[in-house]
Amino acid sequence: MFGISALGWVHTLGSLPAIPLAAYMFARHGRIVPRSATGVAYFVFMLFGGATALLVAHQPVSYVIGLVTILFLILGYGVDRVAGFGRAGKYLETIFLSLTAFLLMVPTVTEILRRVPDGHPFVTDLNSPLLLGAQASLLVLLIVGLLAQIIHLRSQGKLVAKAAMGKASAE
Numbered sequence: 001m002f003g004i005s006a007l008g009w010v011h012t013l014g015s016l017p018a019i020p021l022a023a024y025m026f027a028r029h030g031r032i033v034p035r036s037a038t039g040v041a042y043f044v045f046m047l048f049g050g051a052t053a054l055l056v057a058h059q060p061v062s063y064v065i066g067l068v069t070i071l072f073l074i075l076g077y078g079v080d081r082v083a084g085f086g087r088a089g090k091y092l093e094t095i096f097l098s099l100t101a102f103l104l105m106v107p108t109v110t111e112i113l114r115r116v117p118d119g120h121p122f123v124t125d126l127n128s129p130l131l132l133g134a135q136a137s138l139l140v141l142l143i144v145g146l147l148a149q150i151i152h153l154r155s156q157g158k159l160v161a162k163a164a165m166g167k168a169s170a171e
Contacts, residue, residue, distance in 0.1 A: 002115040015049025032097035069103040
């Protein structure tokens with residue numbers, strides 16, 4: 001079905017839950033929150049997806065996407081544990097983890113358009129305007145999303161600073 005091998009199905013079904021988990025965290029928190037139950041599940045499914053992508057990859061770019069996804073995932077979940085980043089750590093965490101969601105969606109959208117409907121896919125050429133438009137839309141969504149997340153984090157930081165100043169002056 002859809003020209004996917006058994007290992008391809010394991011990869012697809014094993015990484016698929018990361019999509020609704022990311023969507024939930026983006027909708028609820030405005031970003032991927034690593035130290036939450038949903039964030040831990042996202043990490044597991046993304047790590048599984050990135051690792052198994054290396055096993056099912058047919059094109060050199062697929063290996064790069066799998067490795068870079070794993071790298072950003074580890075950086076995103078680990079940056080908060082490294083001393084010295086201060087407030088920048090939260091920004092880096094948000095950027096790295098948003099990039100993992102982007103790197104999940106680019107091949108997902110590409111594979112859906114290249115395999116559905118079964119036998120007569122929407123896209124047969126990697127240079128198809130439909131595919132390039134879908135990928136460009138994901139890039140725009142990434143850029144707009146990152147800007148919104150950074151603005152939101154910045155406003156949260158200002159609110160925390162104001163609250164701390166108000167508390168200090170009240171004492």
